[in-house]
Amino acid sequence: MAFYTEGPTTQGRGPVHLVFDVNETLLDTAALDPLFMRWFGTEARRGEWFLILQETWMTANLVGHFAPFAELAKSALRQLGAKHGVSIAPADEQALVDGVLGMPAHADAVEALAGLRQQGHTLTALTNSASAAAQHQLAQAGLAAYFDAILSVDQVERYKPAPEPYRAAAAHWSVAPEAMVMVAAHGWDLIGAQAVGMRTAFVARPGKAMDPALEQVPTWRSDDLSQLMAQVVAAG
Structure with missing residues (x-):
């Protein structure tokens, strides 16, 4: 329109x-779905990851410790992996960052x-x-x-x-x-x-x-x- x-x-x-x-x-952010399907077997984990990421940056605000967004995004992915028993490698973290940078x-x-x-x-x-x-x-x-x-x-x-x-x-x-x-x-x-x-x-x-x-x-x-x-x- x-x-x-x-x-x-x-x-x-x-x-x-x-x-x-x-x-x-x-x-x-739906462009990230193939990554989460590969890691967790379901695209639904992408939304869960973003909620953990939000919690992570809001916690950073509350405690007064600013960290770069990419580091928080990686941390949220590691937390998600730990929650679901999935091992997240450094290459996976980089793939996520690259995916975020390339979203349409x-x-x-x-x-x-x-x-x-x-x-x-x-x-x-x-x-x-x-x-x-x-x-x-x-x-x-x-x-x-x-x-x-x-x-x-x-x-x-x-x-x-x-x-x-x-x-x-x-x-x-x-x-x-x-x-x-x-x-x-x-x-x-x-x-x-x-x-x-x-x-x-x-x-x-x-x-x-x-x-x-x-x-x-x-x-x-x-x-x-x-x-x-x-x-x-x-x-x-």
Whole structure:
């Protein structure tokens, strides 16, 4: 769905500062399924690995010990292996890192970002991936050129949903968080963004959901990124 047609229902009140999560929101982690099938005999372990990874970086935040995202991803894989009695070799850890670096864009990502770029909105990527990794990920997926800035939590050494990464994104553009919209496929990411004042847009990727009882988060929701951005742009 293209959403950059001229007209009052799509133009909103002017350019919008849009902040995008990367992993799962723009890039499809389902591309990792063959690895988890090889190691564990089921693709379902990929989602379990990501939950362990989230727990690992949130623990890092709580104890105040920042470690590179790739190291946490490897640690989560080793934990998953120990849980299920599967031996994880260093080559397996590297295969996972390589897989994360090579994930493709979701099918709706290019059209959505291209439409936003054509309209003149400011597009920022804000990711828990390391800075160099994020640049590589978005470039190989054909998305890097659409962004005005690609920001990593590396600069503040705190993982989302801690407040520091969102505030750093606002500071990068010298705007208030209230002037920005955070776009993500994760409820925890949007709750973190809303806590510092950002408006929020939830793209319901397969297997992702938000608590329907939450009244303020997200501001907008859709299972299609172009349709979601149409809602955001119309609101201005």
